[in-house]
Amino acid sequence: MNMVWSTEDDRRTMNDETVNDETVMLGVPPPAPEFPGIASIELLIADLDAAVALFCDVLGCGLLARGPAGLIAGEQAIIDVGTMTVTLLAAADSGEPVVLPDRTPRLASIELATSCAADTAVRCLRAMEAGLIVATGRRGEVVLPPEAIEGAIGWRVGIVLAAAHAGDGGSSGEL
Amino acid sequence: MIAPHLPPLDAGLVVEHEQAHDAFAEALEHAPPVVGRLFVMLQRRLIVESIAYVQPVNSRIDQQVLTPAPRSFLTETHELRMEGANAVFRHLDGRAEMKRIGAIELVISSATPYVFHALLEGPAPSGIDMNPGMLRAYPFDWTPEENMFMHPPGRECPALVEGAMDLAMNAPAPACVRAAYLTFAMLSIHPFADGNGRTSRALYMAVAADGLRLGMDWGALEQWAVDRTGYIGALQAGQRVERYRGEDMNAAAFVEFGTKTSTYGAHLCRARLANMAERVAAVSEARGVDIRQATIVVAVQLYRVAARSQLAPLSVDADDLDGVLEGLISSGRLEWVLRPPSMRTRLVPDEHGLVDRG
Known part of the structure; x- marks a missing residue:
């Protein structure tokens, strides 16, 4: 069992809450056999009005929400495409909380829905045991940033793992 | 133009740093030699990853994994950065050994920045020849959203590097202070076309080595990689000027960050070593x-x-x-x-x- 070194308020204590790492993958429980599916994809786009017009006015999708992007400077719209949502993110070149340095339009992240929080945790452990960079987002989602995924697939896109219905969209693999 | 000033550091932090590293040195020296080599094997990998900045598997500073998996799915750039960082570690290790046997007085030398940069940029990790081992001749600016700070013109770099190296090697201050100062100064001068972060982190190791019983700061750089936000924040806290002006810049926040993370890293190394010794004993007993x-x-x-x-x-x-x-x-x-x-x-x-x- 692999121990975790933790600190609280600069008090250094050993925490025996364990991360099992007997060998590569061998000590980590298998993930849930079923993967509920893709919850959402996030597209960085140049013109939010035009993108919303395409999805909603032309293709007939529903607009679930539109407002500030939250994690980065910019505005986003969440589009209902039936079994999943598409987040259209127009990153701004100034403003709060942070400016995204690379605002080139692209597929920014794919959010995979897991069956529950425990399933997310198992998949997170497996990613760490496989040597991938893993970060935790604000709503408990696991983020494999583009830097981690680029070496596997050759281009930069984030992968987000979150329990189905864990919260609203908008978690960017960019952050 | 002048190099930034060398800031003072709270004496209590220096004492804590010394105590933490001494306690770790004591533990390593008393561990079974083969367990000590096991620790070095793992920690060397983590330091090479940290110099190269391929990012650790886990970036939670409050819950750090004692035995993280090796990074995988690396890009070509990552691999070339690792190759250069590995060469730098070998150089550092060799210099520390030469000092131990009395062949040289200090691990750091005035040539070290150029040697490190040549080793790090030799494999051309960005895919472009970045003049390994040579200072830049051209201006370097960040995009405004990355960093508003403007580095000095290329023509000023030789003298600025010389001034910073002189303070880092000769100033009457603890090695941990001079080491973090040099990283701050080099990151502010940004004397190379590329590879400044890697070179500056490796330079921390070279200066810190001369103040430590083990001849190696095994803990700091891993912490800098885990707490990347703190690392950038401490750097930028001292660069709150529009453009480089050594006299207006302040390395204090970075020196404090460097010393605290080094102290914390030494504590983590001691826990990691103890964990390894326990695991070895448990395997030995359970499997005969x-x-x-x-x-x-x-x-x-x-x-x-x-x-x-x-x-x-x-x-x-x-x-x-x-x-x-x-x-x-x-x-x-x-x-x-x-x-x-x-x-x-x-x-x-x-x-x-x-x-x-x-």
């Missing part, structure tokens, strides 16, 4: 193998799938290592398997590796 065999089993666990070359540092004698491996394989405790392609790198391209079968 001697401590050398148990150490190799734990090393295989740490690598998840261990190439033969990765286990070499555990033994001073290659034939002896092969003998131990044969015994563990023939008894069914270890087994050769194909290494996942994601783990095969330029440094360790082996197709096959060992896994622990219990």
Whole structure:
């Protein structure tokens, strides 16, 4: 069992809450056999009005929400495409909380829905045991940033793992 | 133009730093030699990853994994950065050994920035020749959203680097202060076309080495990689001016960050070493193998799938290592398997590796 070194308020204590790492993958429980599916994809786009017009006015999708992007400077719209949502993110070149340095339009992240929080945790452990960079987002989602995924697939896109219905969209693999 | 000033540091932090590193040195010196080599094997990998900044598997500073898996799925750029960082570590290790035997007085020398940069940029990780070992001749600016700070013109760099190196090598201040100061100064001067972060982090190691009993700060750089936000924040806290002006800049926040993270890293190293010793003892007892065999089993666990070359540092004698491996394989405790392609790198391209079968 692999121990975790933790600190609280600069008090250094050993925490025996364990991360099992007997060998590569061998000590980590298998993930849930079923993967509920893709919850959402996030597209960085140049013109939010035009993108919303395409999805909603032309293709007939529903607009679930539109407002500030939250994690980065910019505005986003969440589009209902039936079994999943598409987040259209127009990153701004100034403003709060942070400016995204690379605002080139692209597929920014794919959010995979897991069956529950425990399933997310198992998949997170497996990613760490496989040597991938893993970060935790604000709503408990696991983020494999583009830097981690680029070496596997050759281009930069984030992968987000979150329990189905864990919260609203908008978690960017960019952050 | 002048190099930034060398700031003072709270004496209590210096004492804490010294105590933490002494306690770790004591623990390492008293650990069974083979367990000590196991620790060095893992920690060296983490330091190389940290110099290269390929990012750690876990970036939670409040819950750090004691035995993180090796980074995998690396890009070509990552691999080339690792190759350069590995060469830098070998250089540092060699200099520390030369100092230990009395052949040189200090690990750091006035040539060190250029040597490090040549080693780091020699493999051309960005795919472009960035003049390894040479200072830049042209201006360097960030995009405004990345950083508003403007570095000095290329023509000023030689004198600024010389001034910063002079303070880092000769000022009457603790090595941990001078080491972090030099990193701050080099990151502010930004004297190379590329590779400034890697070179500056490696320079911290070179200066810090001269103040430590072990001749190596095993803890700091891993913490800088885990707490990347703190690292950038401490750097930018001292650069609250529009453009480089050494007299208006303040390395204090970075020096404090460097010293605190080094102290914390030493505590983590001690916990990591103790954890390894416990694991080796537990494997030895549970499986009825001697401590050398148990150490190799734990090393295989740490690598998840261990190439033969990765286990070499555990033994001073290659034939002896092969003998131990044969015994563990023939008894069914270890087994050769194909290494996942994601783990095969330029440094360790082996197709096959060992896994622990219990």
